[in-house]
Amino acid sequence: MTATNVETTRVVRTSWLPLIVVVLTQIQASFAVNALTVSMAGITTDLDTPATSVGTAITAGTFGMAAFILLGAKIGSRFGTRGVFQIAVVIHGLAMLGVALSVSPTMLFIAQASSGAVIALIAPALTVFIATNYHGEQQGKAIGLLAAAIPAAGVLALLLAGWFANTIGWRWSFVLMVGLALINLLLSFRLKRVPAQPGLSIDWAGAILAAIAVILLSFGFSGLATWGVVLATPQAPFEVLGISPAPILIIAGLIVGQAFFMWLRRRAHEGLPRIFDLRVLATGSERAVTACMATMLFVGTAANFLIPLYIQVVQGRSSIETSFAIIPYTLSIFLSSTFVAYLYGRFAPRVLATAGFVVVASALTLLAFTVRGEWSQAFVVAGLILLGLGQGAIVALVFNTLLSAAPKQLAGDVGAWRGLVHNLSGSVGIAVASAFAVGILASSIATSAAEHPEISDELIAQVNLDEVNFITNEALAELLATRASGPELDAAIAVNAEARLHALKISLLSLAAISLLAIVPATRMPRQRAGDLPEKLEPDDDDLIDPVDEQEALG
Template sequence: MTTTTSTMPGLEERRSWLPMVGLFLGQILMSFNVSALPISIGGMVSDFGVPPTVAGSTIVIYGLVVAALVMTGAKLGQRLGWVRIFRVVVVVFACSSLMMIFSPSVGWAIAGQALAGAAAAIIVPALVALIAENYSGDQQATAIGSLGSARALAGVSAFLIGGTLGTLVGWRPVFWIVFAIAVAVFALSFTLRSDRGDSSITIDVVAAFLIGIAIMVLTLGFNNLNAWGAFFAGPGAPFDLGGISPAPMLIVVGIILGQAFFLWTRRRIREGKVPLVDLSVLGSGRERAAVYAMFIVVALEAALNFTVPLYIQVVQGRTPFETSLAMMPFNITVFITATLIVRFYKRFSPRTIGIAAFTLATAALVWLSFVVNNNWETLPTIIGLVAFGIGQGALVTLVFNVLVTSAPAELAGDVGSIRGSTQNLASAVGTAVVGALLVALLSVGIGRAVVEHPALPPELIAQVDLDSVNFVSNDDLDEVLARTDATAEQIDYAVQLNEEERLRALKMGLLILAGISALAILPASRLPRYRPHEIPVG
């Protein structure tokens, strides 16, 4: 795709950062909305009188719609013009927040998040395309880095503000903030350079259907590995096929449909027709390495963001506000690093930064596996979270920048759609896999421990369902054991055993994540040697 580079940044046109403020807030808009949903579930359960799983459907539907429509959204932006469609979908996002605020039933809330997901499916590639349209060189690298830092900033602020409002006022006022951000983004969109689009661009409906369904079933499959069963169907599975869980079957179907999408797209390119996404943005090993690295980075971040709240809220029984405080060292570090890493681009190549960042992330996960305990506020644990945040913040910005600078400006929307698909799928995979992994480790550990320890006799074990072992608080375990014939001493021993096995499962899980991070050094070693300020042209 590229043959020469420009190494004279002094000749670049310098633009005002005001348009970037609008794009930064556009990323904040999406991230704040999705971060506010988990802390709103309790309020929705109380307001609508529905189970938590039904209220949690707002999160699932948002992610599914974004993942399924993001590639189609990129083509719509190229056809209609990025600025024009960006303004329209920001208004749509504002309407979705009003639906959340005034929703009379959970159905309205779910519909509101479906609408927000459809808007986000266009905003995701639009942010990349508009950065490429409005900025170049060092400014473009800084602008790209700000998108990664915006996600971390939105996560921190959503938990803090949402947790405070949810405690003092209720869950609905949080979405007034989403509405206000949408209004600000719409106003600032008039500072962006305008483009007319290309009406000759057509949308490949077959490819849109294949990739949309593929990502939806993959996401559903991975998200339900725990609830439905990782292999054999569990009690929560909607159906089974010869005892096999539908979750792995959906994953297989998704992989097949994904392969069909690539085959169809290559055929369309050979015939000289416009594809849904131009695969030339993944034309070399460097770009593919960047996508692999991005997938691993986001999956690792999702895994940690699942693991820490799991222990703090479920095991320790603390509030979402306390969870946000515990995660603050990590999120703030990601925010700062993603912003500042561009300063190193003139001195080090993407390959050097990528290898160093994955090495640091691996070391941080190994460190955490040794020092972590049931208290997340200890200095050694905070040091581990900060170190992991530095690695993550550097990588989120780096791999995204490699993809953007390797592609022509007219393909920035395609890069954005690949980014959106990769991040949404990786987030689902990271969360689901680490959840299934931790539950499996805990189940094996407890099964082995109760057999080896005579203090828990077989007749007592028979009264507890060890086939559905999961992470529970000490109080919940006390409740379960109180309904058995266990003595007070046996209950105390079982609680202690559960504490030990929970911690052992966590430590082993962190070590496995460290192994995955170490393996990611391989794709990082294939990142380009050029320095990102040497912007490719041609």
């Protein structure tokens, strides 16, 4: 090979174009969740639906991805990553168009669920593009920028979606994503083809079991707030002896999930291909990484839902005001996920993770005790920044640690597992936070109303506490206009305002407690191991897999 050819090869291999496609596509995939959160006020008004319905739509998208992420990784490798990626980008763009054209909460739910399902094909491809184009130090930087693209999408959504919602309308945020999908499709033709792997078999039965388990969990957790945590509410689609369908579906999902893992163990024992290789979780240290990942994503997404909910619904702020209020939080996630890699050589992952969870718990506690009526208070802003720093560092750390600890030949399964845990934990976090906050709200209203003599027993009897939700003072005044007036109406509004703040504080303190519990698995995280990702992230059926030693992993 001549010197000119060597130089040409080097330039092609180190081109940043694939990374540009990766980052832009990650922004496309992550933008919707943040845009929905910021546009909550406009959506609830436009579609005449409560704020928790927006949380349900967000949950639908993330659960949709979680349901098919294991299958998505295999399909891309089996039939060719670039071609599958291009088809998925187009479908995702159409789903975003569906969100923009939504005329009902059901249409919003379906469009968002569809976008999540197709992201299951997009997400694994991004890791493949990095592995096939970058090596050594450049690969490490590319992985870090991929992780940073998620909070970057959050910042972009806060600015653009907040501005659009306050000016031309919230729907234009998703029209913008349709345009970005077109750009990503065109740029993707500049990427080199990744050969298909005809020697890779797909475990369709395992994929179906995983999808059924996640879908059952999806409907179960997303229905907690509206269908009832234990007893069925009038909004429940069905009931069993008065029991809400939500816990029934959750239990059914857990049973199917257990069947899924039994199926994987059986296939492994027989030496047959499976949709997910359990050697990714072979050691206790690797399972500890998963526990840390799940906990941080649960806490982070729950907090990311509660904060805009309070600003827009409780304080009655506009979407653009909400955007500026939480930009420090999102920027701190971006910065910490980008620069935490520089600490890997100085501190063990278990030290960084433990410190991260302490920072997150401290931030949530600070928020719980200092939040009042304004987000501009110094302590509140400091709490949001601390929360973002801890969250961003942990999310980037756990993915890189699991990627380095698992056998290199299973890097594709690591990426798929990360996507499954990321979306499942995040969706559960939103659903549980919503149900928990609404439950605390209803309890606080019932207790406080009974302590106010200005509020008559007749008015209390007319309020169905099973249907209590977060609404603004103006909306409550309109709702009670024909039932109360004067001092009674003023007292009812005051009770509701106090209960909303109390529910937020208790929810934040509960998340802080969960963060502290995660310190236990954090101390079991393995050390970082050097080495590049292989260009073939999904092994063929007859490829050998490196063993992993527990003591070596722990160092």
